[in-house]
Amino acid sequence: MESGRKGRIVFLFCGVLLWACAIVYVLFSLQVRHKAMYQTLAQNQYSFERSFEGPRGLILDSKGQILAGNKDVVSAFITPRSLADKQRTLAFLRQHFPQAAQKFKEHEKKCFMYIKRTLSDSEIKLVESHPDSGILLIKEPGRLYPVEATRNVIGFVSIDNDGLSGIEKIYNAELKGCPSFVRAERDGRVGSIFFNKETLVGGSCGKSVQLTINSDIQYAVYDLVKETVENAQALEGAAMVVDPTTGGIIAMVQYPVCDPECATFDPTHTKNICVTDAYERGSIIKPFCALAALDEGVVDENTIIDCFNTRETYLYHTRISTVIPLGKVPLRDVIGFSNNMGMVQLGHALGERLWEAYKKYGFTSKTGLEVLGEQQGYMTPLKLWTRPTPLSLSFGYEISITLAQLVRGFCLFARDGEPVDLHICVNSEKNMHHEPVVKHKKSIDLMRSFLQYTVEKGAAKRAGLKGYTVMGKTGTARLAVPGGYDPKKHVLSFGGIVEKGSYKRVIVVFIKEPKALSASGSNTAAPLFRSIVQFLVTYDRVLPVV
Template identity: 35%
Template sequence: MKQALHQFRISLVVALFFVFFLVALVHLFITQILHHDFYADLGRRQYHIQITQQPARGNFFDRNHAPLTLNQESYSLFITPNQMEQPEQTKHFILKYFPEQSERFITGQNTPFAFIKRHLTPEEHTLVLNTKLVDLHLLKEHKRVYLAPSLAHTIGITDVDNKGLTGLEMIYENKLAGIPTTYILQKDARIESFYFEKTAAQEGCEGTDISLTIDQNIQEIVYHELKKWVNLWKAQEGMILVTNPQDGAIIASAMYPDSNPNKPSSIEQQHLKNRCFTESYELGSVIKVFSALAALEDGVVTPEETIDCRNTKETTINGIRVTTWKAGGLLTFTDVIRQSNNIGTSLIALRLGKKLYHYLTKYGFAQKTDLQFPGEAVGGITPLKQWSKATPLSLSFGYEIRASTLQLATALGMIANNGILVAPRLLSTSPIVKKEVASAEAVAQLRTIITINKETSPYHKAQVPGYVVQGKTGTAHLLSNGQYDPARNIYTFAGIIEQGSYQRVITIIIKEPYKETQTNLYAASVAAPLFNKIAQQIVVIEKIPPHQQK
């Protein structure tokens, strides 16, 4: 009996062992075979983190191959919330030194990866290195640095991930960004640390550099002179373009006020727009250059023809009241333009009629320039169907027509280029696109008219001794509540400086200077002297000696 009971107990133990073994075997089968992918993935997520790292972004260079941007190595701080060993100490550290980012720690405790701060300052980097917390980890990244901050409105800026947000950074994002590399960040169970695997999961490639037509040296001079000038006149803003009329190259583009792209917290969005390209205005008498060219081309006037300007500052033409800054009697058409007489200009415009519209559009006004810059202003001219008796008169001296600084510079470049309109370019690799829009004979006549000299030019302060300067001023009222406001004005000087085959177009706009006690300000005082200051420095930089008189 006892032997049978003993035998039964042994059999029961063996049976139970077999059952337990079978259960374990089934569990292992389910775990290792049926649920292999699930548990393998769980293990990987516990000890591996996948990170995508952007490559070195392509840089911008000026026309002399001087760098305009660079990629600076920086470090970003991150944690792995669902794998933390010292959560309370880490939380205390983040709350103390990175309080603005502590929300990420609190809300992301179940996530495998969370940045605490991107692009640490040198002081923050040192602080993290000196801490003994094993849950704080550093990732090496690239941070965009702008070596020519005054070009932020043109080059643009990138976000924290180094992706283009505005300007050329945005337009050429794909070219500049390259292809990112994917790494596996692996945790070693023995030493509780992180390291990158030697073999990346997916190899990327660096971005491509872009060369611009900008000259950094000229850019900086133009910007600093503009800044001083705007502050001197206590103006609302100012803008300057320097271009090469022969190939359309934009050599400098300056605006003030502006924002420093290297200080993201201080950037104002309106300062990231290149207002030379994106804003258009009624510019006043500088448009007389082009209404005069239209009249010469159409043959309705000659430079020597005498125009009766009625020896008054105010008159009625075609039932429309016309005023001018200074009374003039019998003036040649040349002197009508040089003395900027609105009455004489209006009388000639009547001879052109609606043809003036077609000439102005042919010269590039109310048309895009093909620069292909985001937000480029088209400007505008009163449509023919909406013309009134006043329209041809207003157009002739710069009202009922809106133009950007870029359009004005391009149109004046056409005059410098003997009637050949050249599309503006920012990239040195862009093709040079030319189109004949005016006769060389008419342009030659106009160039003689607008050549500046002390004897005949009210804006002779723009003259640069030893060089030929051609140009025109413009003073225009701005609109306030739908009415032209004499207290709010915009002042323009657009000029060409040349010596032999060398030519540069410099276009200046100063908006709303503070007049104080001066009630009759004109562009001859506000804008023309700045042309002189800038032009003199540009010819020195570009090593263009003055003409030596015999």
């Protein structure tokens, strides 16, 4: 009996001892081993830190008009752990937001879950009309683009207001600014009463970016390009307007453009085809071949070139065809009526010098525009030349260039052979002065007269505008496809200059794959060029010569 009592006492003592050891261990863990963790947990109950983004900077046109501004957008969310009726909420999601319903299960035990960011007006009304759905609305910073025609240049932002394309991405750091970091204390029980707010790091608002784009001209040119593309039932079109004196881009247009707010928008339209797409552009390259021939002394204004008065013949063991046959004519008529027989003779005489000239004119280098995805073009390298290569180069094949490279090339004729650095932002640091890439100014003067003759009496009559000096050249090229060239797919172009006194504008236009087989640079691209010129001189109040 006595031994049994002693056993119970020992057992009880051991139990108490173990209980005391457990308490000591727990206290040791709380006070020593996990001290830092519990201090942090305790501090977070009454102290927290948050970052706050300032308003994103504006993107302005040359006149200070807003091209990209700020607006509040509405997003929908739920708090899965505290839903009053999960089944009702899930049923609502399955019916109206099926994608959110699919991810509900993996977020079921979380405190927050987005249903959808940036709701449409109809979706906001839908959620508001079902207050028992458990879905809540919150306002977030968003972006507003009032000018549809500038979307290929401006780009757009993500749902978190970070730039994804265009100027929004290139200048994202400047536009976004720096966030502020704030520490505050709050009532640990209520959680919504704040005091002792302290700014740890002061942020800054985003800086505005001003472009050389004129939104009025951009919109008008966009409408003209859109009309031409739709009338020609073409795949797409583009145009650029440049002030050759400064290199500033006044308009950079394409159609169609993307609409990131549209659920079915085509992501291929997010690129800026003026700089991303390089094509063989056909006869529009001929003025540059002729410029090289004049500058190298291969021909002069009095040289008579035999074009054999035929639409097709063999020259230098290569079959050559042309649209307008000519006999023995001066270089002016070869350019004016775009005769391939005359051009290939210039290309053959120049040889490798033609390759060097095109390179010098900027057709194998980027323009440096502040635009994403710019291509540098392509020209058959000398080591890959075949016998027809210089002949092809003379009338715009075996050389692919972007619209931006083409407009920079035509600026040579407006600047006495001096290159210009193109830019689209007002504060871009560009070199305004370069050494001329043409040896003799007379070469430029002659080409200017030839291009004016082309518009007044040659194949580009539809580009002319009475009372102004208009120079230009058409281009019609078959589109390269795997295995050769498609006879039913064409790229149409026109590049030219309009002048009146000190007023100068360089314009290039481009239409891709019109359905009508009869469509050409002269009957489709040239009238588009003329319409743009007519708007420009009216808008800029440049009166014609009477």
